[in-house]
Amino acid sequence: MDITWDMFIETEVPKDELIISRTDLRGVITYVNETFARISGYSPDELIGQPHNILRHPDMPKVVFKELWDTIEQGEIWRGYIKNLRKDRGYYWVYAEISGVYKDGRLVEYKSMRSWIPKQKRIEMQRIYDDMRLQNRENVRGVSYLDVDTYDKLLQKSEEAGVSVEEYLKNLIEKN
Numbered sequence: 001m002d003i004t005w006d007m008f009i010e011t012e013v014p015k016d017e018l019i020i021s022r023t024d025l026r027g028v029i030t031y032v033n034e035t036f037a038r039i040s041g042y043s044p045d046e047l048i049g050q051p052h053n054i055l056r057h058p059d060m061p062k063v064v065f066k067e068l069w070d071t072i073e074q075g076e077i078w079r080g081y082i083k084n085l086r087k088d089r090g091y092y093w094v095y096a097e098i099s100g101v102y103k104d105g106r107l108v109e110y111k112s113m114r115s116w117i118p119k120q121k122r123i124e125m126q127r128i129y130d131d132m133r134l135q136n137r138e139n140v141r142g143v144s145y146l147d148v149d150t151y152d153k154l155l156q157k158s159e160e161a162g163v164s165v166e167e168y169l170k171n172l173i174e175k176n
């Protein structure tokens, strides 16, 4: 049986450290600091050259990123809360400040600095983002308990069909 409990493990960003990255104008990562790599669970080599959405967590509403891009493309600083996905499918919350880097008055890249946020704020933001996804008819989380045999069959069938478990269930429901 595949045990996916690690999906829910939270990594806490140390209070006295900053997670720093830079991207090109399309959002492809060009630099990460050591804290970024450690907290996300990737090595710097695995991150550099990848689009920044490699960290996108399924709990994040789409509109948050739309607002982020609209803000930085207008030359302003975007500030907000992000839940990020680790390489091991765990997660970590950050407060982020993202803005442009200018050379001779010309926008050349983007930079971001992220830091620790209090537990209470993380809980509040989780609720807000859950509501936003629900209202915008995006992903919702579904938790279900299946007996081991059914669960194994479900995994096997979706693997045979070459789709994720979510996709397999969706197809099944749409067929009926």
Ligand SMILES: Cc1cc2nc3c(=O)[nH]c(=O)nc-3n(C[C@H](O)[C@H](O)[C@H](O)COP(=O)(O)O)c2cc1C
Pocket: 021, 022, 023, 027, 051, 052, 053, 054, 055, 056, 057, 060, 065, 068, 082, 084, 098, 099, 110, 111, 112
């Ligand atoms: C400098 C910079 C830093 C970013 N940091 C993050 C981040 O930490 N987590 C994240 O999910 N998206 C981050 N983004 C936004 C991603 O580029 C992307 O828009 C987002 O993950 C949503 O994915 P999508 O645009 O493919 O829907 C960052 C973008 C820039 C320019």
